[in-house]
Amino acid sequence: MSVPVLYCNRESGHSYKIALALRLMAVPFEQRAVDLNLPREQRGEDFRAASLFGEVPVLVDEDGLAVCQSNVILDYIARRYGKLDGRTPAQRTRVREWLAWEANRLAMSFPHLRFSRCFAPADAALEAWWTQRMRADFDRLDGELRARPFVAGEAPTIADVSCCGYLFWTDQAGVDLAPWPALVAWLERIRALPGWLAPYDLLAASPPIRSDARA
Numbered sequence: 001m002s003v004p005v006l007y008c009n010r011e012s013g014h015s016y017k018i019a020l021a022l023r024l025m026a027v028p029f030e031q032r033a034v035d036l037n038l039p040r041e042q043r044g045e046d047f048r049a050a051s052l053f054g055e056v057p058v059l060v061d062e063d064g065l066a067v068c069q070s071n072v073i074l075d076y077i078a079r080r081y082g083k084l085d086g087r088t089p090a091q092r093t094r095v096r097e098w099l100a101w102e103a104n105r106l107a108m109s110f111p112h113l114r115f116s117r118c119f120a121p122a123d124a125a126l127e128a129w130w131t132q133r134m135r136a137d138f139d140r141l142d143g144e145l146r147a148r149p150f151v152a153g154e155a156p157t158i159a160d161v162s163c164c165g166y167l168f169w170t171d172q173a174g175v176d177l178a179p180w181p182a183l184v185a186w187l188e189r190i191r192a193l194p195g196w197l198a199p200y201d202l203l204a205a206s207p208p209i210r211s212d213a214r215a
Contacts, residue, residue: 011036
């Protein structure tokens with residue numbers, strides 16, 4: 001295998017995290033789109049063999065090692081290629097603290113709200129709960145970004161890639177970022193990084209998600 005293979009979906013912010021990180025690292029890779037409308041047991045055999053949990057994204061590296069879960073993949077490629085990581089052990093630890101925070105907080109709020117408003121509507125109580133959590137998460141992130149240009153310090157890292165994964169889609173969920181100006185400025189700094197591309201410009205085409213899709 002000459003380049004890593006990324007199994008992904010165009011509507012998946014977790015897939016976008018990995019594609020964006022690889023692009024910012026200038027690591028060539030191949031994309032293989034996964035149809036999330038299909039039940040997991042009907043998805044491609046090569047994908048099912050690589051994906052421990054039947055979910056996207058999965059990265060199969062040049063040596064054939066398959067790695068799943070987006071923040072684990074980010075950690076893996078930062079260490080493998082020596083890019084987008086902290087410069088000291090303490091900084092690298094802080095980066096991984098933010099990866100854990102994103103998985104527990106941000107990934108549990110806005111992505112669900114977007115999915116409800118774009119693909120499979122949830123009930124009002126769930127949307128209200130996701131919205132409340134999202135606002136708290138955006139408050140937390142905005143507060144950090146008032147003190148420094150990037151999430152974990154002065155330079156971009158995989159922590160920024162993780163936290164921004166879904167935030168270029170806020171318009172799809174009808175979320176106005178005006179109350180969080182530091183967050184908005186941070187997204188602009190990410191857009192200015194060499195190699196940045198928006199999700200739909202970067203990710204390979206895949207079948208549109210139906211309301212009964214199971215990610």
